[in-house]
Amino acid sequence: VIVGASxxxxxxxxxxxxxGHRGPLVLAGAEPGLPYDRPPLSKxxxxxxxxxxxxxxxxxxxxxxxxxxxxxxxATGFDPAGRTVRFDSGREERYDALVVATGSRPRPRPPALDxxxxxxxxxxxDAEAIRRELRLxxxxxxxxxxxxxxxxxxxxxxxxxxxxxxxLAPDPLRRQLGATAADAVLELHRxxxxxxxxxxxxxxxxxxxxxxxxxxxxxxxxxxxxxxVGVGVRPATGWLAGHGVSVEGGVPCTATGRxxxxxxxxxxxxxxxxxxQGADAPAAEHWTSAVEQxxxxxxxxxxxxxxxxxxxxxGYVWTDQYEHTVQRVxxxxxxxxxxLLAGSVPGRRFVSVAVRDGRVVAGTAFGFxxxxxxxxAAVRAGSGVDGLRGELAGxxxxxxxxxxxxxx
Amino acid sequence: VRIxxxxxxxxxxxxxxxxxxxxxxxxxxxxxxxxxxxxESLRDGVADAQFLCPTQAIEVAP
Numbered sequence: 450v451i452v453g454a455s456x457x458x459x460x461x462x463x464x465x466x467x468x469g470h471r472g473p474l475v476l477a478g479a480e481p482g483l484p485y486d487r488p489p490l491s492k493x494x495x496x497x498x499x500x501x502x503x504x505x506x507x508x509x510x511x512x513x514x515x516x517x518x519x520x521x522x523x524a525t526g527f528d529p530a531g532r533t534v535r536f537d538s539g540r541e542e543r544y545d546a547l548v549v550a551t552g553s554r555p556r557p558r559p560p561a562l563d564x565x566x567x568x569x570x571x572x573x574x575d576a577e578a579i580r581r582e583l584r585l586x587x588x589x590x591x592x593x594x595x596x597x598x599x600x601x602x603x604x605x606x607x608x609x610x611x612x613x614x615x616x617l618a619p620d621p622l623r624r625q626l627g628a629t630a631a632d633a634v635l636e637l638h639r640x641x642x643x644x645x646x647x648x649x650x651x652x653x654x655x656x657x658x659x660x661x662x663x664x665x666x667x668x669x670x671x672x673x674x675x676x677x678v679g680v681g682v683r684p685a686t687g688w689l690a691g692h693g694v695s696v697e698g699g700v701p702c703t704a705t706g707r708x709x710x711x712x713x714x715x716x717x718x719x720x721x722x723x724x725x726q727g728a729d730a731p732a733a734e735h736w737t738s739a740v741e742q743x744x745x746x747x748x749x750x751x752x753x754x755x756x757x758x759x760x761x762x763x764g765y766v767w768t769d770q771y772e773h774t775v776q777r778v779x780x781x782x783x784x785x786x787x788x789l790l791a792g793s794v795p796g797r798r799f800v801s802v803a804v805r806d807g808r809v810v811a812g813t814a815f816g817f818x819x820x821x822x823x824x825x826a827a828v829r830a831g832s833g834v835d836g837l838r839g840e841l842a843g844x845x846x847x848x849x850x851x852x853x854x855x856x857x
Numbered sequence: 858v859r860i861x862x863x864x865x866x867x868x869x870x871x872x873x874x875x876x877x878x879x880x881x882x883x884x885x886x887x888x889x890x891x892x893x894x895x896x897e898s899l900r901d902g903v904a905d906a907q908f909l910c911p912t913q914a915i916e917v918a919p
Contacts, residue, residue: 460908463908464908467904486913488911736911737872737909737911740908740909741909743908744905744908763875765870765872767870767911774868774869776870818868818869818870818871818887819869819883819886819887821869821870821871821883822871822874822875822883825871825875
């Protein structure tokens, strides 16, 4: 039984069948319709470049062929001793193996923003609601300058709407992209006409009905008929609470994907995986780790412990910002230096890297996908900075990726 | 296994290159290269690459 018809859940189901699992396979989803891919929700779905039907991760036909039983239901609890999981529909499923793939949900909005006209973006229904609102040509405020927030701001500018981007932090995106690339993303937004207000809190939203004005903590006001809040996510693991394990930060897993209850595994945003060395894996609530974990868990479920694989993430995240794709490999800490290594920041095509003790631990390719293989190899190997700089600048260096921007 | 990549969907994330470099690779000009057909022994890697593609641009046929 796989709980959560998310990317991680669907890929686990598909990989189990590919790996030769012949027994019954239940995939329980909390949302109506076919499982879908989330990254386009804050990108092409909002600009109109793609519609909802194009986001399906798996068709009804393939579910039939693979004999995957997709059932509608939100899990409300489970019994690790009796090996059953309960759903809000009243349905109860017995399992031999349970895969937790319930993902995450948005962090609660600031109380001042608990008003009509304020939206979070997590589900297809959320994205479609925001798209409908964008058609009404509102003034838009985005709260939270993370990946979701900046992508929504770009989509709103695509529709030529006035946009204000507000974040409590003076330096958003730095943890995710490094200082050089984070600043470049924010500068890009300013260039495209977004009013960027950093280090600002929303103090008050006057009135009682639909949102219209935001009062910031410096006394200034922002006009907004539509507010989208993107202030991060939390694992959606409440249904697993009460069984002796803290799940607030995600289901604790070993690097094999095994959860602390017999027969229970976990994949995707709902997890807190450990590295093979036993350390806490860096927060990796991202698309690629979900797919990689799904492959590992499906592999392990079908094999004896001696043949189990572990998940050894390098870490990969991307964001689309207007016509630029920004790709991040690896994880940096707050004390790592962030260095421009190749290309040009004003030219919006560059590679910046996080350096610890002279070694590359993470890096960002900004509008420069051709640099990615070398960057990834350097991060994986912990290469010296000068070596990578030479590779990116010297003979045989990646040329301008002609296809990269035209392909959008 | 026969492989096709939808070039209008590919955004050069390079996940396929990472997972199965024996089939997928970046050319010197930064474009993605792959043979139209790969050996049966590479099926698992190709299938993983298909799953790992963020834009689902890879099609695999028997």
